[in-house]
Every structure is written in C-alpha cells, then in structure tokens.
Amino acid sequence: MPSPQKTNPPKKRSAIPRKKGPHKKLTREKILEAATKVFAEYPYHSASIRMIGKAAGIEHPLINYYFPTKALLFEEVLKISTEKYYIANISWFEGLTKFDPEKGLALYIDRFLDFALKHPKVQRIITLNLVPAEQSNIIPGYQLIQNFFEKTTRTFTQAVPLKGSKHEIVMLITSFNTLAVNYLGARTYYAGILGMEPGSHQYMEWVKDSLIYMILPRLKQLLGETDR
C-alpha cells in the first residue's frame, strides 16, 4: 500500500442530483451493493476489485475514485453489514419476556432465521472473514467483527434477566453465536454432511432444532429454574 491519497474526495456534483425519474442510484451506492455481493461470496483476499466493478456494471478503477483502497471499501461494507445486523438483533428481543424459556427461545430463533433468510450476505461476510483474520493474514476492519459480537452480547444481557455468573452467560452466548454463524454462514458444508439442500426449509428447520436443543437446557437454568 504505497499510496497516501490521490485527489480530493468525491464531492457529489452539487449536493444532490435528484431527478424525477426512477431514482437513478448513485454510483457509490451501486459499488457498495456490488461489493457486498462479492464479499459475501469470496473472502477478502480472494475477492477482487475487478469482480466488484463487473458486478456493479462499471470499470473497476472507478471504485478507487470513491474508495481509495480495497481495504477501505471492505471496512465500509463490514461496517454497514454489522450495523444492520446489530439493529435487527435488538428487535428480536421485543416482547420475549412474556413467554416461557422454550417459547421465547423458539420465537427469538424464528426472528433470527427470518433475518438470515432475507439478508444472507450479512451473515456470510462475517462468517467468511472471521476465521482467516488470524495470525499473518489480516482482514481489514476485523476489529469491527469483534466489536459487533461484544455489542450483541451486551444487548442480550440487557434484554434477558439471567441469574447465573458472568462466566456462564458468556459461555452460553458465545456458543449460540458460534453455532448460528457457522450453521448459516457455511450452509453448503453443514447441509452437505446432513444430506440436505443448503437453501431448503428442511435445513433451516434443522438449524432451529439444533439451536434450541443445545441452548435450552442452560438457558432454562440461567433463567432461574431452581429445580436443578
């Protein structure tokens, strides 16, 4: 990365073009959309600026005009994705305390899976780049992923009144996140060993079953069932 900076920032024409026509999407947004698509298919180091350019229907150097480096573009995509996820995650807890642990967990997972179906790219970008971000092979902005998980953990502890130790709560949430991120971000793999289709309703049901099966016992306990 030898370049400091090249020209002044984009500075869109004059404020806003605003045509009455079918709201022609701004180039910057078009690039972000294409980048999200490509980064959801290929890990950071395998995705290329040229792929993104092609997906956006533009020549690839134009990307450098709006995003000086590939790393900055990726960070922007990651920031948008984790924020979208974070906001959605908060809403999944709404009204959950009215139900018993089993019903509440099932409802939470339903909402979560619904989001995952509608926004598969968000999930996959995180899954794809979480593991390789180790050692020598640094993924730009992977701190964002760590921050994201810390924030969702906070959301959880604030939304659900648990009685166990901090240690127990962290183990439970980390397990849930790990299982969820893998089952949804590596669908092809898991569906493969299960003999199912990655996009099938059957597989999503398996994910739901599995999450409930593994999480429910300890969740019940942490919610204060004293019958242990």
Next chain:
Amino acid sequence: MPSPQKTNPPKKRSAIPRKKGPHKKLTREKILEAATKVFAEYPYHSASIRMIGKAAGIEHPLINYYFPTKALLFEEVLKISTEKYYIANISWFEGLTKFDPEKGLALYIDRFLDFALKHPKVQRIITLNLVPAEQSNIIPGYQLIQNFFEKTTRTFTQAVPLKGSKHEIVMLITSFNTLAVNYLGARTYYAGILGMEPGSHQYMEWVKDSLIYMILPRLKQLLGETDR
C-alpha cells in the same frame, strides 16, 4: 489448469537411499511439512507455492516436480492431516465407559485439547478451509473434510452407547465439532473477545469449561439418565 502431465512421477533414486547419517529428510517430506505450515496460516487461495518453497528452503518449481499442481499438494496435506486427526480421535474414547458422563466427557476433552496443543496445524487447516469451501470458491479435496467428520461421527456412535434418536445424536455431535473446531482453529478471535491470550492455559481452560457446559446436559440425557 492447462497441463495434463509433464514427466513421469518422481521415482526416488533406486528404492531407498538409506544413509547411516542423521537421516537426511527426503525432499518430498520437507515440502509436505512446509506446506502443512503454510496451509495452516493461510487459506488455500491465499497460500502460494512460492511461500511453501521458501518455507521448505527450496526453489518453488521443485514443488511441481513432486506435486504436479497446488491442488494435489493441498489434497495430500489435507489427507494426512485428517487421517492423523481421525486416528487420534479413536484413541480418545479408550476406557471412557468406566466413568460417569461428567468425568468421561472431561477426560475426552482433556485428551482432545492435548492433541490440539501438540498438533495445532491439523486443526487450523480444517478450520481455515471449511467455511470458504462454499459456492463458487472451491477448495480442492474439501470432500475429505466432509468425509472426516462423517467418520468421526461414526466413531462416536460406536464408542458411546447413546439412547436418543439419531436426530438428537447428530445435533449433539455436530454442535460439539462446530464449537471445538472454532474455538481451537480461531483462537485469536475468541481469545480476543474474551480478553485472554490465544496460547494461554487460561484460554484452553475456558474452551474446556465451555464445551463441558454446553455438551453435558444433553449428553447425560442421551446416556440414559431417566431423571429428566
């Protein structure tokens, strides 16, 4: 991949060189060792033949002399790694039935973590390439990873007499594998969000605690405790 084949296979001198000296390592083994190291640091598409050559202390085209393509070299490394893991995994079950579920699980995890500490590369190669092997971005020999997990599942069901349905058993084993693979293969990430050092005893203790915490309730149940 345009090349069909170049020359006849290696065909080591005449059978075996066998010097009485300090057992000079054969080049092929040196390459495999270096490849294992590099593939444990970088996912398949980011690792390069040149990196492996450098790690082995040879010029990179020599690698093509022993392994015609990068894909074949990777498959060989993957095959050796999963086999080593598979063999070790069988031994972890020895004598476990003498103990109650809690002690037995703890002992199994101890043996497993001991292996993971001694052979971190094996674990990491699997973790690094499991997720990206989706969609367009094919990892050569990733069928080996699927087969490996199917085999370990068989080992488990044969070694441990469980009473639940097949569905329950699959969910439990898949969860265990997923958590273990992630916690050990993505140590830096998890240790990071936990505020620990990836190589520390403290982190390994957390992994053990977490696995027991999440697995034990359902394991107890499947082992036939009727007090549920």
Next chain:
DNA sequence: GTTATTTTTTACCGATCGTTAAAAATCTTA
C-alpha cells in the same frame, strides 16, 4: 572415470492483482 539418470535451479510464460495517471465524457454554471 565416464555415461546415464534423477534432482534442482534458472528463466520465463500468460494471467491476475491493486493502484495510478491521463484522456475522454458528462455535467454545472455562466
């Protein structure tokens, strides 16, 4: 010790990568 064979190195191919610079096209403003 000479020849034949195997192993290793050197040099290079075409392809792709991220990025840069300059030309061309488009839009804004007058």
Next chain:
DNA sequence: TAAGATTTTTAACGATCGGTAAAAAATAAC
C-alpha cells in the same frame, strides 16, 4: 454555447500468481 468542474473510461505500472521448459547440478550405474 463556452468555460470550468466533476465523473468515468482507457491504458498502463509493478508485483505476484501457478505452471512450464530447459539448463545445471547432483547422484547412480557401469
């Protein structure tokens, strides 16, 4: 419509990639 600013394309740079071919070195066979 002319001048100026902004956006987009074209062309190219240096670096790296997997792989190939031929020369060089090392070893084996005789």
